[in-house]
Amino acid sequence: MPLAVLIISYIITPTIVYAAQSRVGLGTADAFAVLAGSGITNTGATTISGDVGTFPTTTETGFAGLVTFSSGANHVGDAVTQGAKNDLVTAYNDAAGRTPVTTRATDLAGATLTAGVYDSADTTFEITGGGTLTLDGGGDANAVFIFKMGTTLITSSSSKVVLTNSAQACNVYWQVGSSATLGTSTNFIGNILALTSITLNTSATVNGRVLARNGAVTMDTNTITRADCAAGTTGASAAAATSVLVNNTTSVPAAPYCPPLASTIVSPFVIESRRVSPNSIFFSWGPQSGTDLFNIQYGFEHGKWLYNVDVTGFSTTINDLPPNQPIWVQIAGRSTCRIGSYGVSKLIGGPKLPNTGLAPREDNISWYIPTGIFGISFLLILIQRNTRFSSLH
Numbered sequence: 001m002p003l004a005v006l007i008i009s010y011i012i013t014p015t016i017v018y019a020a021q022s023r024v025g026l027g028t029a030d031a032f033a034v035l036a037g038s039g040i041t042n043t044g045a046t047t048i049s050g051d052v053g054t055f056p057t058t059t060e061t062g063f064a065g066l067v068t069f070s071s072g073a074n075h076v077g078d079a080v081t082q083g084a085k086n087d088l089v090t091a092y093n094d095a096a097g098r099t100p101v102t103t104r105a106t107d108l109a110g111a112t113l114t115a116g117v118y119d120s121a122d123t124t125f126e127i128t129g130g131g132t133l134t135l136d137g138g139g140d141a142n143a144v145f146i147f148k149m150g151t152t153l154i155t156s157s158s159s160k161v162v163l164t165n166s167a168q169a170c171n172v173y174w175q176v177g178s179s180a181t182l183g184t185s186t187n188f189i190g191n192i193l194a195l196t197s198i199t200l201n202t203s204a205t206v207n208g209r210v211l212a213r214n215g216a217v218t219m220d221t222n223t224i225t226r227a228d229c230a231a232g233t234t235g236a237s238a239a240a241a242t243s244v245l246v247n248n249t250t251s252v253p254a255a256p257y258c259p260p261l262a263s264t265i266v267s268p269f270v271i272e273s274r275r276v277s278p279n280s281i282f283f284s285w286g287p288q289s290g291t292d293l294f295n296i297q298y299g300f301e302h303g304k305w306l307y308n309v310d311v312t313g314f315s316t317t318i319n320d321l322p323p324n325q326p327i328w329v330q331i332a333g334r335s336t337c338r339i340g341s342y343g344v345s346k347l348i349g350g351p352k353l354p355n356t357g358l359a360p361r362e363d364n365i366s367w368y369i370p371t372g373i374f375g376i377s378f379l380l381i382l383i384q385r386n387t388r389f390s391s392l393h
Contacts, residue, residue, distance in 0.1 A: 021117060021144035023229075024095045024173045026191070027087025028080065029211060033072060033226040035084055036198075037214040042067055044202070046219050050209070050226030053081030054217075062219075072226070088211050092193045095175035098146050102295075102308045105320060108133040109159065114310055115143035115167075121306045123150030123177065127186075130158035135189070137167030141230060144171045145190070153180040153192070157201075160187035169207045169227035179215065182206070191227065200224075264290035265333035267343035268314075274349075278323040281349035284315035291333045298329045302345060310334065326350030 029035060033050025040054050042062035050072040054060065058077035075081040098117045106122045109131025115138065125147055127133055137143035143166070147153075153176045163169065172190030174180065179196045182188050182204040190208040192198055197215030200206065205223040266289050273283035285294070292312055297305035309316070318327060330345040 020142075021098065021115065021146060023144055023171060024091050024098075024146065024191075024193075026091045026209075026211075027084070029084040029088045029091060029209075031072070031226075032084055032211065033209055033224045034217055034219075035081070035088060035209075035211045036217040037085065037212055038197075038216045040217045040219070042219040044219075044221030046222045046224070048072065048224045050224070051075060051080075051084075053078070053084060055081040055085050057216075085213070088193065088213055091211075092175060092195065092213060095146055095173050095193055096148060098148070101148065102310075103306060104309065105307055107131075107320065112136055112164075113145065114138055115140070115145055117146045117148065119148045119150075124152045124154070125149050125174075126153075127155040127159040127161070130156055132159070133161045135161065135163050135167045135172060137163065137165045139165050141166045141168055142171065143167055144173075146173045146175065147190075148175045150177040152176065152178050153194075155181070155183045155186045155188065157184040158186065159183060161189040162187075163189060168229055170229040172208065172227075189227075261333065261335055261338055261340045262290060265340055266290060267341050268294065268331050268333065269343050270329065270331070270346045270348060273346075275324070276317060279321050280317055280319045281321065281327060282315065282317045283329065283348050285331050285343075287314050289333050291335075293334050295332050295334045295339045296329060297332075297342060298327050300325060300327060302328045302347075305330070321349075324350070 031051045032053060033048050034040060034052045036054040036057075038054070038057040039059035039061070040052065040063075042060075043066075045066055045068070047068045047070055049070045051074075052067075052069075052072065053075035055077050060074075060076060063074070101117045101119050103121055104111070104113075104118050104125075106120045106124055107126050107128050109127050109129055112134040114136050135145050145167070153174055161172075169189045170191075174190050174192045176192060176194040178194070179198065180192050180194045181199045182201060184201045184203060186201070186204040188204065188206045188208070192206070192208065192210050194212045195214060196212065197217070198210050198212045199218045200210065200220060200222045202220045203222070204220075205225075207225050208227045210217055210224055268285040268289040270283050270285055273281060276282050292314065294311045296309050296311055296316060297307070298318060299306040318329075321327065326347055326349045328345050328347050330342040332342040333340045
């Protein structure tokens with residue numbers, strides 16, 4: 001391709017806008033730490049900071065002598081609870097409709113995520129093996145994290161969610177399409193908005209809210225603390241502008257402003273890959289991209305990018321793959337709110353693709369046959385020359 005065409009295609013390549021998310025408005029449900037649709041059941045000594053209520057079922061079991069309110073009030077089917085339930089429906093639908101969405105692997109254990117909207121190709125999220133999910137606010141106390149699930153949210157025993165770099169629990173939302181279950185001694189952060197029920201197993205703690213639209217909330221010796229944002233924060237970027245660039249061409253009324261990527265940020269290419277286990281592939285890319293922030297798209301078929309992950313640095317390992325399954329990857333430079341153009345996609349990690357993503361020559365039969373023929377011919381020539389030389393002497 002001529003150099004001029006390459007330069008023009010780079011200039012006009014669209015970029016993707018990742019505008020900062022605003023908070024999910026909870027309305028009057030904001031005052032509640034626990035809200036249910038079909039009753040609340042408790043076992044053991046539970047401490048709650050924030051209001052509690054259930055509607056239309058008003059049954060509360062296991063409260064007397066066991067539930068302690070460090071703040072807030074208990075509303076049982078009153079007008080306050082009814083209004084909060086209506087506002088919860090609005091908030092749930094708001095969270096479910098948020099875009100753009102980054103698709104993650106189901107298991108969040110060990111992941112560090114920046115602000116944004118996330119879903120799973122399997123329609124469920126888990127934190128397994130007592131693992132930790134880290135939410136990185138990037139120094140912005142208004143950073144918003146939204147996790148969307150078509151089905152369940154499940155955490156294993158002793159798993160935890162932690163915050164770093166100014167992230168706040170009030171700005172974390174879990175929109176659950178069916179039910180949520182927190183394992184024993186889970187330390188959880190964020191506002192759970194579940195369509196059906198929420199179960200907190202023994203000694204699970206929540207810094208956030210437990211809000212079930214239609215089902216019950218079940219508690220067992222828990223601590224639930226309603227998460228309030230620090231004074232002066234809004235849940236959206238404090239930066240302001242009158243317009244924002246979309247695909248580098250269209251000016252639209254601004255959401256919180258996301259600046260374009262620097263011109264020095266270019267699409268990187270895979271320079272090395274290797275299989276480190278039957279289920280894991282390591283790969284790296286060039287450091288000449290003008291940034292150390294990247295977004296990786298990958299999938300099992302070319303063009304079908306099932307998974308999407310942010311990476312800081314110039315290498316990563318993709319785990320939890322089917323045994324010896326090669327994957328297609330493509331990489332783009334990014335900022336905290338915008339992803340640039342993806343580089344050329346590449347197949348990596350197959351049994352015949354150990355290092356560079358290209359089949360080695362010794363596995364290529366079209367190379368093997370002519371090489372073998374040439375070798376045999378050369379050997380015959382040597383034998384013939386040696387025979388003639390011997391006959392002359």
